Amino acid sequence: MANAGPRPAPSRPGNGEDMGAGIGPVLERPSRRRWPDPSLALVGTTFWVVLAFIVVPLGVLAAVSVHPGRFMTFPPQGFSLRWYQTLLTSSQWLEAIRNSLVVALGSAVLATSIALVLALVLDRYPVRFGEYMRRLGMMPLFLPPVIMGVAFVAFFYEIGFSGRIENLIIAHGIFNAPFPLLLISSGLSKVNRELEESAMNLGARPATVLRTVTLPLIRADVFAGVLFAFLLSLNEYIVAFLVSGFTVVTLPIEIFSSLRYSFSPVIAAASVLFIAGTGFLVWLADRLAGGLWD
Amino acid sequence: MSQVDLVEVTKTFPGGVKAVDGVSLTVRQGEFLTLLGPSGCGKTTSLRMIAGFEQPDAGRVLIGGRDVTRVPPYERDTGMVFQSLALFPHMSVLDNVLYGLRMRGVSRTEAERRAREMLALVQLSGYEHRRPHQLSGGQRQRVAFARALAVNPSIFLLDEPFAALDAKIRDELQVELRRLQQRVGITTVFVTHNQREAMTLSDRIAVMRDGRIEQIGSPQEIYEDPATVFVAGFVGMTNLFRGHVVERAGRRVRVKTEEGFVVEAELGAGTGNGASKDSAAAGDVAPGKPVTVSVRPESVRLEPRDQDARGGSPAGVDPSGGGQGGIPVTVDLIRFVGELIEYHLYTPGGQEIIGTYQRGQRTLSMGQGGAAIVRFDPKEARVLWR
Amino acid sequence: MAVAGGGSRSAKQANRLVYLLLAYPGGMLVVFFLVPLIMLVVFSVYRNIPGGGWETAFTWDNYVRAFERGLYRDRLVFTLQLSALTALICLAMGYPFTYYLARRASPLVRRIGLAATISTLWLTYVVRSYAWSVLLSSTSGIGRLLFWLGLTERPVGYAPGYVATLIGMVYAFLPFMILSLYGSLRAVDPSMEEASMNLGARPWRTFWHVVLPLSWPGAASGTLLVFLLAMGNYVVPSILGQPAQWTMPVIITNQVMYESNVPFGAAISVVLMAVLGLVLFAAGKLLGAARMNPYPGRRDS
Numbered sequence: 001m002a003n004a005g006p007r008p009a010p011s012r013p014g015n016g017e018d019m020g021a022g023i024g025p026v027l028e029r030p031s032r033r034r035w036p037d038p039s040l041a042l043v044g045t046t047f048w049v050v051l052a053f054i055v056v057p058l059g060v061l062a063a064v065s066v067h068p069g070r071f072m073t074f075p076p077q078g079f080s081l082r083w084y085q086t087l088l089t090s091s092q093w094l095e096a097i098r099n100s101l102v103v104a105l106g107s108a109v110l111a112t113s114i115a116l117v118l119a120l121v122l123d124r125y126p127v128r129f130g131e132y133m134r135r136l137g138m139m140p141l142f143l144p145p146v147i148m149g150v151a152f153v154a155f156f157y158e159i160g161f162s163g164r165i166e167n168l169i170i171a172h173g174i175f176n177a178p179f180p181l182l183l184i185s186s187g188l189s190k191v192n193r194e195l196e197e198s199a200m201n202l203g204a205r206p207a208t209v210l211r212t213v214t215l216p217l218i219r220a221d222v223f224a225g226v227l228f229a230f231l232l233s234l235n236e237y238i239v240a241f242l243v244s245g246f247t248v249v250t251l252p253i254e255i256f257s258s259l260r261y262s263f264s265p266v267i268a269a270a271s272v273l274f275i276a277g278t279g280f281l282v283w284l285a286d287r288l289a290g291g292l293w294d
Numbered sequence: 295m296s297q298v299d300l301v302e303v304t305k306t307f308p309g310g311v312k313a314v315d316g317v318s319l320t321v322r323q324g325e326f327l328t329l330l331g332p333s334g335c336g337k338t339t340s341l342r343m344i345a346g347f348e349q350p351d352a353g354r355v356l357i358g359g360r361d362v363t364r365v366p367p368y369e370r371d372t373g374m375v376f377q378s379l380a381l382f383p384h385m386s387v388l389d390n391v392l393y394g395l396r397m398r399g400v401s402r403t404e405a406e407r408r409a410r411e412m413l414a415l416v417q418l419s420g421y422e423h424r425r426p427h428q429l430s431g432g433q434r435q436r437v438a439f440a441r442a443l444a445v446n447p448s449i450f451l452l453d454e455p456f457a458a459l460d461a462k463i464r465d466e467l468q469v470e471l472r473r474l475q476q477r478v479g480i481t482t483v484f485v486t487h488n489q490r491e492a493m494t495l496s497d498r499i500a501v502m503r504d505g506r507i508e509q510i511g512s513p514q515e516i517y518e519d520p521a522t523v524f525v526a527g528f529v530g531m532t533n534l535f536r537g538h539v540v541e542r543a544g545r546r547v548r549v550k551t552e553e554g555f556v557v558e559a560e561l562g563a564g565t566g567n568g569a570s571k572d573s574a575a576a577g578d579v580a581p582g583k584p585v586t587v588s589v590r591p592e593s594v595r596l597e598p599r600d601q602d603a604r605g606g607s608p609a610g611v612d613p614s615g616g617g618q619g620g621i622p623v624t625v626d627l628i629r630f631v632g633e634l635i636e637y638h639l640y641t642p643g644g645q646e647i648i649g650t651y652q653r654g655q656r657t658l659s660m661g662q663g664g665a666a667i668v669r670f671d672p673k674e675a676r677v678l679w680r
Numbered sequence: 681m682a683v684a685g686g687g688s689r690s691a692k693q694a695n696r697l698v699y700l701l702l703a704y705p706g707g708m709l710v711v712f713f714l715v716p717l718i719m720l721v722v723f724s725v726y727r728n729i730p731g732g733g734w735e736t737a738f739t740w741d742n743y744v745r746a747f748e749r750g751l752y753r754d755r756l757v758f759t760l761q762l763s764a765l766t767a768l769i770c771l772a773m774g775y776p777f778t779y780y781l782a783r784r785a786s787p788l789v790r791r792i793g794l795a796a797t798i799s800t801l802w803l804t805y806v807v808r809s810y811a812w813s814v815l816l817s818s819t820s821g822i823g824r825l826l827f828w829l830g831l832t833e834r835p836v837g838y839a840p841g842y843v844a845t846l847i848g849m850v851y852a853f854l855p856f857m858i859l860s861l862y863g864s865l866r867a868v869d870p871s872m873e874e875a876s877m878n879l880g881a882r883p884w885r886t887f888w889h890v891v892l893p894l895s896w897p898g899a900a901s902g903t904l905l906v907f908l909l910a911m912g913n914y915v916v917p918s919i920l921g922q923p924a925q926w927t928m929p930v931i932i933t934n935q936v937m938y939e940s941n942v943p944f945g946a947a948i949s950v951v952l953m954a955v956l957g958l959v960l961f962a963a964g965k966l967l968g969a970a971r972m973n974p975y976p977g978r979r980d981s
């Protein structure tokens with residue numbers, strides 16, 4: 001029975017506990033139709049040219065890395081893994097790889113731990129001091145890495161503690177913190193508050209709620225954060241170079257300094273390993289975070 | 295099983311929204327009480343204060359006579375079903391139901407026995423190892439009931455649990471909820487904005503508006519004896535006539551409507567007027583006072599009217615006929631709504647009146663555009679303050 | 681929506697707990713980020729001791745040197761020009777690419793294009809610049825290919841040099857442009873385009889009146905992003921450029937690492953930071969104004 005008389009129609013509340021109007025599916029018809037329009041053909045051609053521009057240089061590196069000669073020749077002289085062998089038996093290169101992994105792992109854990117604690121506390125208690133900290137934590141994103149690097153140099157010189165691998169871990173940990181911070185905050189914002197309240201209603205204390213409900217629900221975001229920070233540290237050059245002060249050599253630093261002296265295809269082999277590793281980590285992080293770009 | 299008392303509870307949110315404004319309410323042991331009202335009237339906030347998720351600015355919350363105003367939610371022993379259900383998506387159905395039991399330190403085997411028993415009670419045996427997203431809406435609902443009740447809470451709280459379901463499943467689950475509640479015999483506070491749901495489920499209903507309780511009473515009292523115009527309009531369909539008191543004799547009041555028709559109605563019995571100062575059952579209904587008369591559609595009686603007498607003024611009606619003159623109307627629309635026939639009528643002044651008949655009860659040989667007179671039994675019409 | 685604090689625990693104690701929890705991230709960020717930034721500014725007024733080290737002082741000498749010598753002003757201007765050109769080329773290449781990627785490509789092609797873009801996005805600039813230095817070298821690259829094809833008399837090397845630097849810059853930052861554009865181009869509802877065509881507009885006009893205005897914010901922020909990234913990049917110009925192509929970051933790094941003149945390096949870092957701040961501020965004003973009028977190039981409205 002509906003109502004008559006001076007009663008407003010029962011409208012649903014808008015206080016956030018109701019489903020919002022669904023945003024309709026946007027663009028799911030890749031229009032394969034081709035209009036007989038020259039501008040469109042031009043756009044299509046540009047696409048493939050630019051795609052080649054992106055992919056070909058890396059392909060060339062791969063070709064150089066498996067080419068037996070010191071220099072690329074046309075036609076190529078065959079296929080060989082000797083440069084990979086040289087790479088993986090050289091103590092200098094292995095040392096660089098080891099340093100890179102240590103710095104990447106350490107800084108990823110550091111960055112994610114800072115981000116996780118900050119995001120969790122702010123999610124529950126949005127105090128002003130914490131909001132300032134969040135902004136501070138996001139700032140490295142807007143600062144040129146060279147400037148960050150020089151700031152770290154000045155800082156570590158001043159406290160008389162320079163040229164150690166810990167410095168690199170700290171510098172990268174701070175520098176890469178914005179990424180896990182973004183990922184974890186967005187993960188937390190997707191956790192329905194009623195889930196945590198429901199756990200509390202069933203008798204769980206706040207610490208237990210965190211352990212049994214909140215953390216399991218943002219686990220993928222935390223891992224994606226770790227992966228991203230790891231990936232960024234692995235690929236970072238200038239901050240590492242400045243902070244290390246020639247004493248700690250990471251893989252990008254080793255590749256760079258090898259470039260000054262030689263054009264050995266070992267560098268290409270190292271780069272290909274790098275590309276493969278980076279590609280894999282990007283794929284993994286993307287999977288974990290549930291499609292970051294599409 | 296305990297009684298719940300809200301004592302002069304007030305809650306103002308940052309930003310100045312007074313969500314709950316001096317509410318006092320007692321939910322009796324084993325009772326099914328519904329908080330009913332339009333959205334934004336403070337139902338959820340009231341419920342959350344009972345569960346401990348919001349702290350009142352003033353007033354006290356008592357569960358089983360114990361003051362729990364400052365007790366955190368995890369020590370309050372309430373079982374709540376959230377509007378979103380809030381089933382843990384990373385746990386199986388069984389683990390969801392086990393959660394509260396484990397938090398209370400019940401041994402694994404005992405907890406599992408109890409959880410399976412609860413799932414059987416809501417007819418979900420065999421679904422233990424599914425994840426919530428692998429269940430239908432109705433099944434999820436039942437898991438939420440089982441999870442909340444597994445810990446044997448002293449109070450059962452539900453916040454619009456059926457809002458997202460379609461009508462058929464909603465009906466089934468309402469029956470199931472009522473059966474479950476009666477079997478367990480648990481004190482229950484149910485929140486809804488759906489008056490029909492409130493009518494069919496509740497022992498008592500508290501109608502809320504703007505953070506206050508407008509009226510508390512059994513569904514029948516609320517329906518037959520609304521304390522205010524708001525309640526009359528919100529609970530069930532009604533026709534309202536604004537006017538002034540012409541004459542009063544005991545409970546019987548004669549009112550002249552704004553269109554100039556004189557109708558007779560009675561003051562409410564005052565059964566459900568506990569909470570409301572707006573009630574017109576009070577003694578100061580006297581000639582000249584502005585009031586509103588509420589008449590339910592099923593109390594509207596239609597009689598054919600002589601077309602010729604229609605004239606320019608309501609001459610066919612005798613204004614002095616002891617209120618029995620009725621109101622002249624024109625039939626605008628006739629609708630068949632299930633077992634009811636619904637007449638949409640218009641007064642000369644353009645006010646719509648709705649009257650309903652049971653199908654087959656009595657049919658008027660009157661079609662669209664026909665002229666009729668509306669009458670009603672004064673015993674079935676209520677005088678309310680504007 | 682604050683959850684009620686613990687029963688016996690007062691609100692004050694809960695507050696203290698919050699600050700205790702914030703001590704770890706807050707402390708790390710203050711000590712290892714805010715303090716170093718302050719140290720950067722402090723170092724810029726220290727006095728350098730030629731031959732190693734510096735002494736605590738308050739002197740404007742470093743700034744005076746940065747502005748007095750034409751060298752640093754030229755480098756700054758060059759850096760601004762190179763970055764602006766990089767951003768414009770990225771826009772010119774990225775827009776048609778992304779338009780096709782987001783709106784015309786089949787799902788498979790789209791996945792390939794996105795995968796290529798995203799996985800090169802994070803790849804270290806060192807490897808990406810190295811790839812171009814190989815490609816542009818006389819020994820292994822395009823020069824060799826052209827010689828083999830008989831198009832040139834002898835293998836020609838194109839790196840290092842200005843063109844190589846520019847190509848390297850574009851290569852390094854194009855993925856950022858593409859991803860900035862992608863979101864806004866993808867968000868334009870295809871039914872809008874269809875509606876426009878249904879109303880009789882030719883594809884080109886449809887693009888001009890519907891897609892372009894809606895993707896304008898993405899293009900603007902992508903261009904700004906690429907510009908800022910290019911301004912701060914050290915690796916590309918130092919691998920693909922000669923001293924004539926060195927940008928401010930290269931100058932800064934050389935001062936700090938090879939001249940051991942940290943105070944001067946800090947001073948020009950502060951100058952660079954100030955310039956970037958100005959650019960950001962101006963861009964904010966410009967973009968803010970543009971948002972008021974989202975139909976650039978339309979006179980009739």
Ligand SMILES: Nc1ncnc2c1ncn2[C@@H]1O[C@H](COP(=O)(O)OP(=O)(O)O)[C@@H](O)[C@H]1O
Nearest residue numbers: 013015307311313333334335336337338339681
């Ligand atoms: N956390 C909150 N912060 C501010 N205002 C709130 C909050 N929760 C509810 N309100 C406001 O309080 C009023 C009552 O809300 P609520 O109890 O949810 O109403 P109902 O459940 O009856 O729809 C509304 O005006 C709502 O906007």
Ligand SMILES: [Mg+2]
Nearest residue numbers: 013017337338
């Ligand atoms: Mg509500």
